[in-house]
Amino acid sequence: MDHRGTGPRFLFIGDGHDLPVIDGMLQRLPVDAYGQVIIEVASEIQIRALRAPVGIGVTWLCRDRPRGFDEPIVPRGELAARALNAWIAEWMPEQPTGAVEPFVMWIGATTSPRMTAVYAELSDRLDHLDG
Numbered sequence: 001m002d003h004r005g006t007g008p009r010f011l012f013i014g015d016g017h018d019l020p021v022i023d024g025m026l027q028r029l030p031v032d033a034y035g036q037v038i039i040e041v042a043s044e045i046q047i048r049a050l051r052a053p054v055g056i057g058v059t060w061l062c063r064d065r066p067r068g069f070d071e072p073i074v075p076r077g078e079l080a081a082r083a084l085n086a087w088i089a090e091w092m093p094e095q096p097t098g099a100v101e102p103f104v105m106w107i108g109a110t111t112s113p114r115m116t117a118v119y120a121e122l123s124d125r126l127d128h129l130d131g
Contacts, residue, residue, distance in 0.1 A: 009091065009101055010035030010056065013084050014108025015076070016046045025106060026052045036087065040080040040109060042073070059083070077112020084118050092125075 010033055012022050022037060034055040041047060043064045050058055061079035084107065091103065107122075109115040 007033065007102075008035075009103045010105075011038075011087055011091075011103060012036075012106045012108075013038040013080055013087075014106075015039065015080060015112070016041045017111065018108035019046075019048070019050075021108065022106075023050055026050055026056065029053050029056065035103075038080065038083045038087075040077065040083075042076075075114065077109050077114035080109045080112065081114045081118045084115070084122075088122065 007030065010029065012025060012035075014022055016039070019039065022039065026037065029052075031053050032055060033053045035057075037050065037052060037056060037058045038061065039059070040061040040063065042062070044060070044062045047060045047062075052058055061083060063074040063076070063079060091101070107115070107119050
């Protein structure tokens with residue numbers, strides 16, 4: 001069932017430090033809001049219930065989840081950056097094939113150099129769209 005309302009698609013992406021802010025934003029969304037929340041945490045012990053409208057999916061990315069034998073914990077911001085790049089590729093293609101849906105993005109994880117780099121690239125891209 002499609003729960004999407006007539007408003008914009010939402011994307012909130014951050015890390016464990018951003019949970020209070022993201023939780024507050026979720027509580028202020030309309031009941032018919034549609035979108036995605038992606039939160040990177042060090043360990044699944046940081047996962048907690050968030051009250052989100054039914055049309056908002058919540059994805060937790062745990063940096064310590066085993067990926068293979070002898071692989072260390074994923075660096076801070078790496079999983080969030082990959083997720084943000086994937087979202088951009090899907091919802092903000094370089095050459096849109098149809099009408100572009102409006103969106104609202106909030107990007108946290110400001111302690112991660114990787115996320116800072118992705119944010120700068122995205123900011124550049126959005127500046128070029130306005131120009």
